[in-house]
Amino acid sequence: EPEVTQTPSHQVTQMGQEVILRCVPISNHLYFYWYRQILGQKVEFLVSFYNNEISEKSEIFDDQFSVERPDGSNFTLKIRSTKLEDSAMYFCASRGRDRYEQYFGPGTRLTVT
Amino acid sequence: AQKVTQAQTEISVVEKEDVTLDCVYETRDTTYYLFWYKQPPSGELVFLIRRNSFDEQNEISGRYSWNFQKSTSSFNFTITASQVVDSAVYFCALTHYSQGGSEKLVFGKGTKLTVNP
Numbered sequence: 572e573p574e575v576t577q578t579p580s581h582q583v584t585q586m587g588q589e590v591i592l593r594c595v596p597i598s599n600h601l602y603f604y605w606y607r608q609i610l611g612q613k614v615e616f617l618v619s620f621y622n623n624e625i626s627e628k629s630e631i632f633d634d635q636f637s638v639e640r641p642d643g644s645n646f647t648l649k650i651r652s653t654k655l656e657d658s659a660m661y662f663c664a665s666r667g668r669d670r671y672e673q674y675f676g677p678g679t680r681l682t683v684t
Numbered sequence: 685a686q687k688v689t690q691a692q693t694e695i696s697v698v699e700k701e702d703v704t705l706d707c708v709y710e711t712r713d714t715t716y717y718l719f720w721y722k723q724p725p726s727g728e729l730v731f732l733i734r735r736n737s738f739d740e741q742n743e744i745s746g747r748y749s750w751n752f753q754k755s756t757s758s759f760n761f762t763i764t765a766s767q768v769v770d771s772a773v774y775f776c777a778l779t780h781y782s783q784g785g786s787e788k789l790v791f792g793k794g795t796k797l798t799v800n801p
Contacts, residue, residue, distance in 0.1 A: 604788065614729070614775060616788040627786035662729060666787075671717045671736075671779060673789060675729035 573597045575676035577663050583682045584653055592648045592679045594663030603646045604664040604673060605638065607631070614662065620646065653683045686711045688778050690792035697766055698800050705761040705795045707776030713737075715781040718752065718759045719789065723773040735759060766799045773797070 576595045584590050596603050605617040619626040620638055628636075637649045646665075650657055660680050664673040687710040697703045709718065720732040733743060735752045743750050747764045763770055773796045777789040 602787070606789070613793045614777075614789070614791040616790070619786040619788055621786075626782075627788055629788075660727065664729075664789075671781075671787060672719060672731050672734045674731060675721075677726075677728045680727075 575663055575665055575674055577661075577676035577679050579679060580677065581680045581682070583684065586655060586683055587652050590650050590653055590681065592650075592661050592663075592681070594646045594648070594676055595644050596646055596663065596665030597667070597674060598644070600665035600667045600674075602626075602666045602673075603638075603640070604666075605648045606662045606664065606675075607659040608662065608678075609659045617648070617661075650681075653681075655683050657681060658683045686713075686716075686778050686780065686790045688776050688790055688792035690774075690776055690795050692795045693793070694796045694798070696798045696800065699768060700765050701799075702762060702764050703766050703797065703799075705763075705774050705776075705797065707759045707761065707792060709757050709759065709776070709778045711778060711780065713780040717779050717781075717787075719777040719779075720750065720759075720761050721775045721777060721791075723775065723794070725772070729775070732761075763797075766797075768799050768801055771797060771799045 578593045603620040608614045618628040618632045635651045660678045662678045663676040666673045689708045716737045718735045722730045749762045751760045773794040775794045776792045779787045
């Protein structure tokens with residue numbers, strides 16, 4: 572069964588460093604999303620992406636964040652200058668046309684020290 | 685604005701008990717979609733079910749059943765004869781129909797279910 576994959580599973584970085592989180596959505600899906608979950612809290616929407624552009628972004632998704640689909644398979648989230656409060660689990664999700672359920676990857680745990 | 689409330693923060697049951705997880709939602713949209721996701725201790729988010737706002741039929745899948753009631757804006761989830769493997773955090777989520785393709789999921793805070801042997 573097709574699944575969303577994410578790399579790395581865990582990333583430790585120092586404050587101020589740039590990180591890139593990578594995702595490979597399910598191959599025939601058209602809509603892509605990033606969410607984050609601070610430890611023990613609810614899952615929060617960051618950004619949605621369709622047709623090579625951002626559809627919607629949340630207040631959390633400020634100028635330090637960017638997304639890209641550099642080729643036909645990868646979908647990346649970049650944080651330019653990480654802050655301590657960026658420490659969280661980051662989930663990538665995708666969905667197909669005319670289907671509203673989103674399928675999530677296993678997540679990348681980002682730890683900013 | 686959309687909102688999902690899961691009033692039960694934690695529930696603990698003994699194996700084979702039935703348990704119901706509550707979910708109440710708020711939305712001004714006439715077309716919307718409701719979901720349940722399971723987050724086991726390993727951390728991934730597993731899709732369980734989607735319900736459309738125009739389809740109020742309840743659904744049963746094995747030991748799982750879902751009760752959608754528009755009149756009370758609720759979408760409750762019942763596990764019958766619970767098992768230890770059901771121990772997880774369960775999230776209720778909501779999205780609306782959008783032509784733009786965003787359809788972000790709005791999640792509740794989750795209910796942590798512990799099933800003890």
